[in-house]
C-alpha cells in the first residue's frame with residue numbers, strides 16, 4: 067500500500083502562533099505602506115491592491131487607504147488571499163536581511179525527515195501564500211526544508227474551512243482523499259478535510275492552546291500534542 071501523503075498547516079501546527087502574530091504580522095504591518103508606495107506599480111503587486119480596492123470601495127481608491135485597510139485586516143487576523151500575498155512579498159526582505167528565521171516546533175523536523183525517508187509525500191496547506199510558505203520553510207532555524215515537500219497550497223485553491231478545497235488539493239496531488247492525512251490546530255479546518263474524505267489529526271500544542279482540547283472539543287478528530295505522537 068502507498069504510504070499516506072501528509073498535508074500540514076503551518077501556524078499552530080509546525081510553527082507557533084506567537085511567531086506568526088508577534089514577529090511576522092508586526093513586520094508586515096509596519097512595512098506595508100512603504101512597500102505599496104515603492105512597488106504598487108508592479109503588476110504582481112497591483113493585482114492584489116486592486117482586489118482589496120474592489121472589496122472595500124467597489125472600485126478605485128487611494129493606495130494609502132488600501133494600506134490602512136490591510137493593516138486593519140492584519141489586526142483582525144483576516145485570512146484574505148490578497149493580504150496574504152502582499153504579506154509574503156514584504157516578508158521576503160525580512161528573511162533575506164536576516165531580521166528573522168522561521169522557528170519550527172522541535173518535534174517537527176525529525177518527524178518530517180522520518181516520514182519523508184519512509185516514502186510519505188509531504189505537502190503544505192496554509193492561509194499564508196505559497197511564496198510565503200516557501201520562504202518560511204527555506205529559512206528555518208534548521209536550514210532549507212523545501213526539498214522535503216511535494217506540494218504547497220494556499221487559499222487560491224479555496225478557503226481552509228471548505229471541503230471543496232481539500233478535494234481540489236487531493237486532485238492536484240493525484241491522490242484519493244483517504245490517502246491524505248491533514249494536520250491542523252483548527253477544528254473547523256479538520257472538519258472540512260474530513261468531509262472531503264481525508265484523514266485528520268488535531269494538533270493541540272500547549273504553547274498555543276494552554277487549555278487542552280479534549281472530549282467533544284476535538285470533534286472526533288484524533289488529537290496529538292506533538293508530531294512525535296502521529297503515526298501516518
Ligand SMILES: CSCCC(=O)C(=O)COP(=O)(O)O
Nearest residue numbers: 075076077192193194198199
Ligand atoms: C506562510 S507563514 C504565514 C502564516 C500566515 O500568514 C497565516 O495566516 C497562517 O495561517 P495557517 O493557515 O498556517 O494557520
Ligand SMILES: [Mg+2]
Nearest residue numbers: 075077078251
Ligand atoms: Mg493553523
